[in-house]
C-alpha cells in the first residue's frame with residue numbers, strides 16, 4: 001500500500017482524495033477487506049472490498065476496468081473513442097455515456113464539454129498528445145471538435161466497478177480510482193465510510209468526509225497537471241468558452257454525488273465555473289441530481305455544503321459551510 005500519496009501516480013498527478021480512505025475505513029473493522037491494485041486510465045487504482053466472494057468480485061472488477069480503459073482511451077488505435085474521432089458513429093454503451101456527458105455539459109451551462117479533444121491536444125494535455133505549449137488564438141478557434149471522455153471515464157468506471165462488485169457478492173467496498181473514490185454498500189460493523197480529503201497545496205488533510213455507501217467523491221484540481229512557460233502556469237482544466245485554462249478562483253473542487261459520471265464531470269465543471277455559479281447550479285439541480293461540494297479557493301478558503309464533512313481544525317484554511 002503506497003505511503004507517500006503525493007507520489008502515487010505514475011503520471012505524477014497529485015492526488016486530492018486519498019487512498020487513506022482505505023486505511024480510515026478498514027482499520028479496526030471486524031472482518032478484513034480484500035484488496036486489489038489496478039493500473040489503468042493513466043493512474044493507480046486501489047480497490048478494497050468486503051464479503052465472502054470479494055476476491056472473485058475484485059477480479060471481475062479489474063477486467064471491467066481494463067475493458068473500459070480500452071474503450072475510452074482516445075489516443076489508442078482501436079478504442080471506440082478513437083474510432084469516433086475517425087468517422088465512426090458512437091454506438092451502444094459509448095453512445096449512452098456520451099449522451100450523459102452532453103446532458104451534464106448542458107446542465108453546467110457549457111463548463112463541461114466532451115468535445116475538447118482538439119483543444120487539449122494543442123496544449124499537450126490530450127491523451128498521447130505532444131509537447132506542452134501555449135497555442136495561438138487562431139489555433140484554438142480552429143481546433144477540431146474531438147471526442148474526449150477523460151472527464152467522465154473514472155466516474156463511469158467507478159459506477160461499473162460498484163455494479164460488478166455488487167453482482168459478485170461483495171457487501172461493501174471502497175474503490176479509489178486515483179483520487180476519485182466510489183463507496184459501495186456497508187462496512188462489516190455498519191459504521192460510516194470515512195474518506196480523507198487531501199489539501200491541494202500538499203501537506204495534510206483538509207478534513208474527513210463521512211458518508212454512506214452509494215456515493216462517489218470526485219476531485220478536480222488545477223494543480224493536478226500543468227506546465228510553466230515564461231513564469232506562467234498553465235493547467236489542464238480548460239474553459240470551453242476560451243479554450244484556455246480556467247481562471248475561476250478555485251484551486252480544487254470535490255463533488256459528492258450518487259452518480260459517478262455526474263460527480264466526475266461536475267468536479268471539472270465546477271473548477272471552470274467557480275464557487276458562486278457552482279452553488280447556483282447545485283440549487284438548480286437539487287431535485288434531479290442532488291450533490292455536495294467541497295471547494296478550495298485560491299485565497300485560502302474551504303467552502304463546503306455537506307453535513308458529513310469535518311474540516312481539520314489545523315488545516316490552515318478559513319472553512320465555512322455554505323448552502
Ligand code: AMP
Pocket residue numbers: 111112113114116120125148149150151152219220221224236237238239240264267268269272
Ligand atoms: P479531471 O482530472 O477529472 O478533472 O478531468 C480532467 C480531464 O477532463 C482532462 O484531463 C481533460 O481530458 C478533460 N477536460 C479538461 N477540461 C474539461 C472541460 N472543461 N470539459 C470536459 N473535459 C475536460
Ligand code: MG
Pocket residue numbers: 151154180218219220263264265267268
Ligand atoms: Mg474528475
